[in-house]
Amino acid sequence: xxxxxxxxxxxxxxxxxxxxxxxxxxxxxxxxxxxxxxxxxxxxxxxxxxxxxxxxxxxxxxxxxxxxxxxxxxxxxxxxxxxxxxxxxxxxxxxxxxxxxxxxxxxxxxxxxxxxxxxxxxxxxxxxxxxxxxxxxxxxxxxxxxxxxxxxxxxxxxxxxxxxxxxxxxxxxxxxxxxxxxxxxxxxxxxxxxxxxxxxxxxxxxxxxxxxxxxxxxxxxxxxxxxxxxxxxxxxxxxxxxxxxxxxxxxxxxxxxxxxxxxxxxxxxxxxxxxxxxxxxxxx
Amino acid sequence: xxxxxxxxxxxxxxxxxxxxxxxxxxxxxxxxxxxxxxxxxxxxxxxxxxxxxxxxxxxxxxxxxxxxxxxxxxxxxxxxxxxxxxxxxxxxxxxxxxxxxxxxxxxxxxxxxxxxxxxxxxxxxxxxxxxxxxxxxxxxxxxxxxxxxxxxxxxxxxxxxxxxxxxxxxxxxxxxxxxxxxxxxxxxxxxxxxxxxxxxxxxxxxxxxxxxxxxxxxxxxxxxxxxxxxxxxxxxxxxxxxxxxxxxxxxxxxxxxxxxxxxxxxxxxxxxxxxxxxxxxxxx
Numbered sequence: 431x432x433x434x435x436x437x438x439x440x441x442x443x444x445x446x447x448x449x450x451x452x453x454x455x456x457x458x459x460x461x462x463x464x465x466x467x468x469x470x471x472x473x474x475x476x477x478x479x480x481x482x483x484x485x486x487x488x489x490x491x492x493x494x495x496x497x498x499x500x501x502x503x504x505x506x507x508x509x510x511x512x513x514x515x516x517x518x519x520x521x522x523x524x525x526x527x528x529x530x531x532x533x534x535x536x537x538x539x540x541x542x543x544x545x546x547x548x549x550x551x552x553x554x555x556x557x558x559x560x561x562x563x564x565x566x567x568x569x570x571x572x573x574x575x576x577x578x579x580x581x582x583x584x585x586x587x588x589x590x591x592x593x594x595x596x597x598x599x600x601x602x603x604x605x606x607x608x609x610x611x612x613x614x615x616x617x618x619x620x621x622x623x624x625x626x627x628x629x630x631x632x633x634x635x636x637x638x639x640x641x642x643x644x645x646x647x648x649x650x651x652x653x654x655x656x657x658x659x660x661x662x663x664x665x666x667x668x669x670x671x672x673x674x675x676x677x678x679x680x681x682x683x684x685x686x687x688x689x690x691x692x693x694x695x696x697x698x699x700x701x702x703x704x705x706x707x708x709x710x711x712x713x714x
Numbered sequence: 715x716x717x718x719x720x721x722x723x724x725x726x727x728x729x730x731x732x733x734x735x736x737x738x739x740x741x742x743x744x745x746x747x748x749x750x751x752x753x754x755x756x757x758x759x760x761x762x763x764x765x766x767x768x769x770x771x772x773x774x775x776x777x778x779x780x781x782x783x784x785x786x787x788x789x790x791x792x793x794x795x796x797x798x799x800x801x802x803x804x805x806x807x808x809x810x811x812x813x814x815x816x817x818x819x820x821x822x823x824x825x826x827x828x829x830x831x832x833x834x835x836x837x838x839x840x841x842x843x844x845x846x847x848x849x850x851x852x853x854x855x856x857x858x859x860x861x862x863x864x865x866x867x868x869x870x871x872x873x874x875x876x877x878x879x880x881x882x883x884x885x886x887x888x889x890x891x892x893x894x895x896x897x898x899x900x901x902x903x904x905x906x907x908x909x910x911x912x913x914x915x916x917x918x919x920x921x922x923x924x925x926x927x928x929x930x931x932x933x934x935x936x937x938x939x940x941x942x943x944x945x946x947x948x949x950x951x952x953x954x955x956x957x958x959x960x961x962x963x964x965x966x967x968x969x970x971x972x973x974x975x976x977x978x979x980x981x982x983x984x985x986x987x988x989x990x991x992x993x994x995x996x997x998x
Binding site for chain 1: 720722724729730731732733734735736737738739740741742743746773774799803805812813814815816825827829832850851852853854855857858863864865866867868869870871872873874889897898917
């Protein structure tokens with residue numbers, strides 16, 4: 431991927447650069463969304479924009495161009511020649527003063543980056559992936575928990591722990607030993623036929639696909655609980671799967687080499703329900 | 715501050731922009747230094763470059779142009795018309811692939827930003843500052859602790875907790891209740907005439923001025939210990955002071971409105987020792 435291979439809009443204008451004083455660069459002072467674009471449409475766009483808006487509220491980023499932003503995303507999705515991934519990055523904007531303090535007169539910078547959908551192995555969704563347990567433990571900070579903000583060094587370091595092509599994701603625990611997520615996915619466990627997913631009030635990202643899965647599970651009449659989960663819960667899970675906006679749902683086939691079996695009945699049931707939503711993109 | 719008021723070099727060339735794929739922007743995947751420039755010289759430059767190099771090692775940022783970088787910083791310091799602050803930002807560089815994984819073929823981006831020294835109140839160093847106790851608690855992650863990396867949302871949020879002009883800094887604790895630092899300063903306590911400063915193995919930044927103070931204290935024959943400190947230690951401290959590369963040493967005069975008295979004898983002794991080093995900039 432280079433700038434040449436990506437389609438880029440910065441504040442509505444084509445271009446491949448941002449100002450050097452950008453607070454997103456200096457402090458990671460901003461948020462992002464990764465949006466799947468299929469058949470010319472941005473999948474779950476309203477959910478993405480809703481999360482972004484919540485993040486802006488929490489960080490007090492005074493962005494107001496939501497209608498314009500939606501229009502730009504929709505146009506960029508419509509202009510894609512094939513399946514694409516759209517990364518939307520919203521930074522507080524170029525600094526208007528030295529230091530950490532935001533003065534409140536910053537003008538947020540919106541960046542849209544569209545790239546072709548990476549060549550996925552379709553077997554991963556059908557047969558499941560190989561996961562490992564990460565060594566790095568995520569720091570806990572309720573003030574940042576849940577947001578898809580730009581402070582992602584933990585994910586960069588966690589992703590650097592393995593190079594093997596046939597390992598697809600790491601599961602991460604927090605400093606207090608709570609199971610949180612993958613490096614780029616949310617995690618669900620099946621126990622007694624019901625679904626469990628980590629509460630994300632200490633760290634982690636409230637994924638859009640996580641939200642969709644939780645909704646679909648409940649509508650399917652499955653038990654679905656957000657709760658505190660630990661290594662012991664992972665060890666006894668009947669099924670484990672991972673989710674994100676791009677891959678949808680990835681069953682975990684092996685964990686640190688231990689066979690978990692193929693996708694179990696709850697996973698398959700959710701996949702069947704999710705399939706049409708993912709293939710014919712809906713807005714919310 | 716705008717780009718127009720700052721002197722900027724990006725990879726050795728004048729310019730006010732960086733590539734939109736910059737990993738520093740997307741993930742905070744990089745490091746920075748804030749260097750005081752006085753009388754045409756970059757103060758403690760070797761200590762700054764040493765810390766930056768250690769950070770690159772820990773993040774596996776494969777930057778090798780250390781001689782060139784030093785030359786650029788020295789030239790920029792020499793070109794300043796008066797006292798200036800130089801911010802040196804080193805990012806892993808523009809992404810060469812999608813996602814968190816660094817492929818290893820990234821070319822690091824170096825950014826130098828020189829701005830006039832802000833109008834400080836010189837009384838702050840003589841008479842002391844007003845500090846408060848911050849509400850936000852810093853997350854703990856040994857993998858990131860000590861580095862001056864670009865993931866600074868915690869500092870942005872902590873700095874947003876107060877607006878009063880006569881409050882100069884917040885003291886921050888970590889999620890487990892350990893005293894760590896200010897939002898932009900390191901902290902020292904005096905107890906029984908000896909110096910204590912928080913160990914920074916869970917979070918916090920290993921400040922260059924902190925290192926200088928620790929060295930000077932030891933050379934002055936003062937007891938000087940890095941240790942775990944809690945609110946109770948702060949409550950019984952005889953003297954409290956804060957340090958960073960720009961301000962040098964700030965005595966804390968009041969803490970959440972409680973009078974700590976003027977700069978105490980240990981603080982004054984260190985200030986006297988530090989003064990010549992700060993005014994006639996030395997390299998290390």
